[in-house]
Amino acid sequence: MSKVAMFRVRAIAKKEVIEFVRDWRTIMAIIIIPLLMFPLLFILFPVLLESEAAELDALELSIVVQSNELEPSLEEAIVGAGIMFELENLSNLTTLSEPGEDMDRVRNLSVDAVLRIERVNTTWNYAILHLSTSERSNEAWNRLLDALNQWEDEEVERRISDSGLDVNATLDPLRWDGDVGQSDVATSGEQAGMVLSLFIPLVLAIWTYSSALQPSIDMTAGERERGTLEALLCLPCTRLELLLGKWAAVATITGVGVVLQIFGLLFAIGYLASSSLIGLPELSITAILLLITAILLFAVMIVAIELALAMRSHSVKEAGSILAPMLLLIVFPALFTQVINLDGIESVWFAIPVVNILLALRELLMNRIIPGHIVIWAGTSLVYAALAAYYASRQFGREDIVTSLS
Numbered sequence: 001m002s003k004v005a006m007f008r009v010r011a012i013a014k015k016e017v018i019e020f021v022r023d024w025r026t027i028m029a030i031i032i033i034p035l036l037m038f039p040l041l042f043i044l045f046p047v048l049l050e051s052e053a054a055e056l057d058a059l060e061l062s063i064v065v066q067s068n069e070l071e072p073s074l075e076e077a078i079v080g081a082g083i084m085f086e087l088e089n090l091s092n093l094t095t096l097s098e099p100g101e102d103m104d105r106v107r108n109l110s111v112d113a114v115l116r117i118e119r120v121n122t123t124w125n126y127a128i129l130h131l132s133t134s135e136r137s138n139e140a141w142n143r144l145l146d147a148l149n150q151w152e153d154e155e156v157e158r159r160i161s162d163s164g165l166d167v168n169a170t171l172d173p174l175r176w177d178g179d180v181g182q183s184d185v186a187t188s189g190e191q192a193g194m195v196l197s198l199f200i201p202l203v204l205a206i207w208t209y210s211s212a213l214q215p216s217i218d219m220t221a222g223e224r225e226r227g228t229l230e231a232l233l234c235l236p237c238t239r240l241e242l243l244l245g246k247w248a249a250v251a252t253i254t255g256v257g258v259v260l261q262i263f264g265l266l267f268a269i270g271y272l273a274s275s276s277l278i279g280l281p282e283l284s285i286t287a288i289l290l291l292i293t294a295i296l297l298f299a300v301m302i303v304a305i306e307l308a309l310a311m312r313s314h315s316v317k318e319a320g321s322i323l324a325p326m327l328l329l330i331v332f333p334a335l336f337t338q339v340i341n342l343d344g345i346e347s348v349w350f351a352i353p354v355v356n357i358l359l360a361l362r363e364l365l366m367n368r369i370i371p372g373h374i375v376i377w378a379g380t381s382l383v384y385a386a387l388a389a390y391y392a393s394r395q396f397g398r399e400d401i402v403t404s405l406s
Helices: 003-020 024-057 072-080 100-107 135-162 167-171 188-197 200-218 221-226 229-233 239-274 285-311 316-323 325-338 347-351 355-365 371-396
Strands: 061-066 083-088 113-120 123-129
Touching: 003 200, 003 239, 024 200, 024 239, 061 135, 072 083, 072 135, 083 135, 100 113, 100 123, 113 135, 123 135, 135 167, 188 200, 188 355, 200 221, 200 239, 200 285, 200 316, 200 325, 200 355, 221 285, 221 316, 239 285, 239 371, 285 316, 285 355, 285 371, 316 325, 325 355, 347 355, 347 371, 355 371
Parallel strands: 061 083, 061 113
Antiparallel strands: 113 123
């Protein structure tokens, strides 16, 4: 292609990008949201969870204990769990789990839970009535279980000790020698890479598709609906140059969103690493370059497909109704690849569209560089991207590109 043609492509791309980013909502969508997504998800969400957990721990819970014989040590365990209780006699019931007359006061939260416990010879039977749709009642359930388990452990140790046996040798005859963490030969970076490989490919794939969605529709079906496509076709440029210009514009907008999302992700990972919640993945320069290559190949294919399908649509509404559901073609393979075992994986998986790139991202995030797999996913991705670009060029070359499709 000549220099003049490349100048035209750059001019078209510049014009499309400027028009698209004029709206402040667009700036929010392609800059602010991608940049803040991972920091909010990885930093703010855990803070909110910790705040909610602290709020539950501070609750003063009130329950009813129904028993005809309650051990003082069990009373201490219940009180030690931060639960106030009222003792009642245990009625005759078929089973302790039967709600009976206590159903109403548990359902209307007159009490947070009801503990029923009775001695049967040398054992104890119990049941806890609670309302699973209430956070207070669930918290009472959890605290009671902790208190009962603690009391049971103490009771078991007491009975073993009274029998003249060694408690530790009896309860723990098989013991791990040394530090469990030392036995894992994987480094913290490799462990971090494995954890990140389970969700980063999914997020990047979804965001790449979503970022290209709105500009692809606006620059094709939107142009047709506004009646400005005719003016573009009258410009002194070929339709291939028009396609390349629009593709470059959409790719630029998509690339900015993905790059900002990656920066936000790196910031969030760095924060978590400083908090010792997760390590930093150990990636070689080769793995990083291959990661970028895989994302670019995926983006080329996605942008071309979205431009072609949007150009075939009568209106913006129709284009959205076609392209939006197609996100499922990204989500389902992404979810599927998360459960595939990468150890000894068959090479054929790296030839399947979308799946190949997602599996490549998983391998590379774990710093696994397997030449055979690289050749397959890179080669097939180039073929799929070329086919998508060819299909897009066919759509832009149609004679009825301006008029509605019949």
